[in-house]
Amino acid sequence: MRKAIAVVLSLGLVRGMLVGMAGAGAGMGVTVLLRAALGLSAWNPGPVVAIGTITGVLAYLAGLGAFSYWIRWALVAEPSKEGERHRYGWTRYLCVDINHKVIGIQYMATSILVIMVAGALALIFRIELSTPGRTIMGPGLYNRFMSLHGISMVAATLIGVSGLMNYLLPLMIGARDMAFPRLNALSYWLIPPAVVLLLTSQAAGGFDTGWTAYPPLSIKAPLGMQLMLTAFYLVGLSSILGGINFLTTIFKLRAPGMSFFRMPIFVWATLATALLQIVFTQFIGMVLIMLLLERLLGLGFFDPAREGNVLLFQHFFWFYSHPAVYIFVLPGLGVISEIVPVFSRKPLFGYKAVAISTLGIAVGGTMVWGHHMFAAGMEPYLRIPIMMTTLLVAVPTGVKIFSWLATMWMGKLKLDTPLLFAMTSIAVFLVGGLTGIPLAIVATDLDLTDTYWVVGHFHHTIFGGFVFPLMAAIYYWFPKVTGKFLNERLGKLHWGIMTVGFFTSYLPYFWLGLNGMRRRVYDYDPGLQPMHLVATVGGFMIGLGFLLLLSNLLVSAWRGARAPANPWHAQTLEWQVTSPPPEDNFPLPPQVVGSPYSYGVPGSVHALMPPGGAGEDGGKEAT
Amino acid sequence: MPKARKHLLILAVLVLVATAALAYLFLQFSFLPIPASSQASTIDKLFSAMFAIAGFFLALCLIAMLYAAIAFRRRRGDASDGPPIQGNVALETAWILIPLAIVIGLGVVGGLALEKISAAPEESELEVKVTALQWAWLFEYPEWGVRSGELRLPVDRPVLFRLTSRDNDVVHSFWVPEFRVKQDAVPGRETALRVTPNAVGDYQLLCAELCGLGHAYMRASARVVPEADFMAWIESLKQ
Numbered sequence: 001m002r003k004a005i006a007v008v009l010s011l012g013l014v015r016g017m018l019v020g021m022a023g024a025g026a027g028m029g030v031t032v033l034l035r036a037a038l039g040l041s042a043w044n045p046g047p048v049v050a051i052g053t054i055t056g057v058l059a060y061l062a063g064l065g066a067f068s069y070w071i072r073w074a075l076v077a078e079p080s081k082e083g084e085r086h087r088y089g090w091t092r093y094l095c096v097d098i099n100h101k102v103i104g105i106q107y108m109a110t111s112i113l114v115i116m117v118a119g120a121l122a123l124i125f126r127i128e129l130s131t132p133g134r135t136i137m138g139p140g141l142y143n144r145f146m147s148l149h150g151i152s153m154v155a156a157t158l159i160g161v162s163g164l165m166n167y168l169l170p171l172m173i174g175a176r177d178m179a180f181p182r183l184n185a186l187s188y189w190l191i192p193p194a195v196v197l198l199l200t201s202q203a204a205g206g207f208d209t210g211w212t213a214y215p216p217l218s219i220k221a222p223l224g225m226q227l228m229l230t231a232f233y234l235v236g237l238s239s240i241l242g243g244i245n246f247l248t249t250i251f252k253l254r255a256p257g258m259s260f261f262r263m264p265i266f267v268w269a270t271l272a273t274a275l276l277q278i279v280f281t282q283f284i285g286m287v288l289i290m291l292l293l294e295r296l297l298g299l300g301f302f303d304p305a306r307e308g309n310v311l312l313f314q315h316f317f318w319f320y321s322h323p324a325v326y327i328f329v330l331p332g333l334g335v336i337s338e339i340v341p342v343f344s345r346k347p348l349f350g351y352k353a354v355a356i357s358t359l360g361i362a363v364g365g366t367m368v369w370g371h372h373m374f375a376a377g378m379e380p381y382l383r384i385p386i387m388m389t390t391l392l393v394a395v396p397t398g399v400k401i402f403s404w405l406a407t408m409w410m411g412k413l414k415l416d417t418p419l420l421f422a423m424t425s426i427a428v429f430l431v432g433g434l435t436g437i438p439l440a441i442v443a444t445d446l447d448l449t450d451t452y453w454v455v456g457h458f459h460h461t462i463f464g465g466f467v468f469p470l471m472a473a474i475y476y477w478f479p480k481v482t483g484k485f486l487n488e489r490l491g492k493l494h495w496g497i498m499t500v501g502f503f504t505s506y507l508p509y510f511w512l513g514l515n516g517m518r519r520r521v522y523d524y525d526p527g528l529q530p531m532h533l534v535a536t537v538g539g540f541m542i543g544l545g546f547l548l549l550l551s552n553l554l555v556s557a558w559r560g561a562r563a564p565a566n567p568w569h570a571q572t573l574e575w576q577v578t579s580p581p582p583e584d585n586f587p588l589p590p591q592v593v594g595s596p597y598s599y600g601v602p603g604s605v606h607a608l609m610p611p612g613g614a615g616e617d618g619g620k621e622a623t
Numbered sequence: 624m625p626k627a628r629k630h631l632l633i634l635a636v637l638v639l640v641a642t643a644a645l646a647y648l649f650l651q652f653s654f655l656p657i658p659a660s661s662q663a664s665t666i667d668k669l670f671s672a673m674f675a676i677a678g679f680f681l682a683l684c685l686i687a688m689l690y691a692a693i694a695f696r697r698r699r700g701d702a703s704d705g706p707p708i709q710g711n712v713a714l715e716t717a718w719i720l721i722p723l724a725i726v727i728g729l730g731v732v733g734g735l736a737l738e739k740i741s742a743a744p745e746e747s748e749l750e751v752k753v754t755a756l757q758w759a760w761l762f763e764y765p766e767w768g769v770r771s772g773e774l775r776l777p778v779d780r781p782v783l784f785r786l787t788s789r790d791n792d793v794v795h796s797f798w799v800p801e802f803r804v805k806q807d808a809v810p811g812r813e814t815a816l817r818v819t820p821n822a823v824g825d826y827q828l829l830c831a832e833l834c835g836l837g838h839a840y841m842r843a844s845a846r847v848v849p850e851a852d853f854m855a856w857i858e859s860l861k862q
Contacts, residue, residue: 139836210833216810217793217835304811305790311809346705350715375796375805377814384734391726395719401684402718408691410627411705415696423688430684434677441733443666443740444673447803450796450831514654516800518831521839600704
């Protein structure tokens with residue numbers, strides 16, 4: 001018994017959460033006492049909880065051990081690294097661990113968990129929406145669920161792309177780990193308190209503003225709003241730290257011979273994503289703090305009665321939140337670019353154009369924020385240039401889609417689950433892109449904005465650019481991560497149900513939007529009910545798909561068929577080491593000599609593996 | 624390579640057929656509520672143009688992908704790789720330049736349409752001041768100094784809405800689906816929206832920006848009536 005308690009307490013997560021709660025309680029207690037001593041009303045939930053949140057998060061990080069190395073480093077000239085590498089087995093996933101593969105899996109597991117919770121919320125309010133009027137909940141609860149769903153999914157997506165990039169980037173460029181492994185661990189460990197804060201917000205009245213948190217509504221919202229704002233601040237901080245790490249890793253740690261135009265497209269996507277993360281996340285961080293200060297101290301940034309400007313928030317919010325959708329989708333588009341050539345057995349068509357289009361989307365996406373505000377009251381003349389820049393983003397996006405199709409054309413398509421999910425991603429993302437055009441054109445956007453057309457459009461882009469590519473990535477890299485295959489039959493069933501379910505659920509949204517269905521309402525015109533009912537049925541099919549995925553993951557991790565080092569005969573570097581990869585990836589660095597996708601070219605290889613460092617297939621046999 | 628040409632020919636035929644079918648579908652069934660303003664007819668034309676372009680690209684990409692999945696699937700026992708085609712400069716240039724031309728063209732057409740729906744008309748406009756509040760609409764007709772909780776407009780006369788929300792209120796958005804255009808009502812500033820209603824009928828004004836608990840029910844009746852009926856209504860408000 002005592003031993004069991006000792007094991008549980010040795011888990012960083014448990015220790016961190018306990019110390020964190022104590023820290024939060026202490027912070028709140030001291031604030032209450034201070035307020036009483038100063039003659040203020042002792043209990044004012046806003047500032048008391050704000051201080052408690054800060055002390056709680058810091059105490060949690062200290063209790064967890066996130067700062068241990070740095071403290072030792074400050075006290076001792078040359079601290080030993082011994083203490084950091086002793087854990088193996090499942091417990092290392094619940095502790096501070098600096099191996100990028102462990103951190104990648106920590107991110108992925110957290111992301112899938114949050115997706116499940118936020119997806120369950122969506123299914124609950126889809127039941128509400130299946131009939132007009134009140135079905136199972138009133139408008140208050142509906143607004144809270146809808147808001148929590150939105151912001152949790154945004155967080156889950158940011159966490160998920162960080163997970164993919166964390167696991168894959170060092171392996172794909174032939175590096176032993178990320179450039180800053182401890183910073184990497186810190187960026188992951190900022191996530192659990194964010195999730196806890198998001199969930200606690202529901203005990204504090206929740207928030208009813210949608211994920212956009214526009215003031216003045218967000219100024220008037222209950223205490224839960226404040227917890228959501230601090231939660232998202234932590235997610236943003238994690239995202240910035242991750243971006244710094246990815247960028248440095250790409251610039252400094254590529255294997256010898258890996259010039260920029262020999263990098264896999266996923267690495268290009270990581271580069272573009274990291275640039276967006278470090279350039280733009282600060283805007284949301286700043287604007288969240290401004291909202292917090294307005295709520296806590298009454299600073300009138302956005303309050304017109306105190307010379308504030310309501311639209312200022314919207315500009316800053318979309319400065320980040322538009323580039324953020326490219327943070328969500330670029331890694332997913334990178335995943336599609338990895339999978340399509342391997343399963344078509346052909347080189348990626350127009351590699352250089354695809355690589356540059358990735359940066360093109362990222363750069364173009366920085367100048368389009370105003371298209372979210374065409375009807376918001378921004379300067380009317382500014383709408384024309386923003387319409388043009390928005391439309392121009394279609395060009396690099398088109399380059400990607402056409403290149404994938406040309407890669408498949410005349411290939412030898414192996415229709416396994418990774419390719420099937422990649423094909424669904426392409427179809428879904430295509431619909432998402434095409435339905436974005438009338439949103440970019442100001443005149444038609446004035447009809448469509450704030451309707452279900454927008455909701456349908458962004459669910460297509462995020463499912464096509466993140467969720468379905470994530471599914472493809474899971475089926476493709478699971479054998480690498482675990483050394484076992486996922487069940488292919490169950491996988492195909494999962495693919496079929498999720499693909500049909502997705503279109504059943506989200507194609508009706510376009511019709512609904514055109515016919516007067518506003519966003520974020522729990523009641524609607526009875527004439528719209530049939531399409532809402534169809535959408536609800538489709539939503540439950542997507543949910544069933546996720547359950548199938550979960551069961552496949554569990555069953556296959558337990559008793560899946562053994563996977564060799566390179567089961568798909570892929571050329572990129574992660575497949576040239578054993579499955580699962582060695583602790584340090586590449587004991588000796590590989591020598592990159594060619595394109596990562598030269599399938600069908602006789603005798604061509606991406607890299608030469610040093611003797612003793614290669615997996616059982618070796619680099620040369622991969623062609 | 625005659626075989627390669629055969630595949631491309633089949634693809635071209637299938638894409639043409641599917642585009643025609645989609646165009647027929649879009650023309651045959653209206654996906655929009657009836658248009659009730661001169662702005663709506665401009666916007667609906669833009670919708671049709673975009674549906675046609677989107678229909679073509681949807682058909683092209685989906686059919687190319689499905690055709691590839693069927694015609695180029697790997698046969699059992701074939702472990703060889705496909706042809707090592709790295710790219711094609713002419714094709715890659717084409718799929719940059721053609722979409723570029725299309726989006727620039729759409730931008731120009733879209734800009735002209737915006738100019739058309741928001742330009743000040745030559746005849747005198749009916750001014751209506753709209754105040755949005757949690758959760759109701761107030762309409763003021765300064766020409767006659769009257770107020771009302773429902774919106775009534777004379778048919779075929781251009782209307783200039785001046786919208787605002789109170790300083791201690793939140794953002795709302797003015798939307799009559801049959802008019803097509805939408806404009807937020809923002810605390811602390813005045814925004815403007817031009818509509819020329821051109822079909823008599825009873826419509827609904829909906830708040831389109833999340834504004835709290837009563838958002839779903841923040842509606843008002845919006846009636847477009849003949850000029851004489853409108854004046855009679857104004858007279859009744861004066862008393």
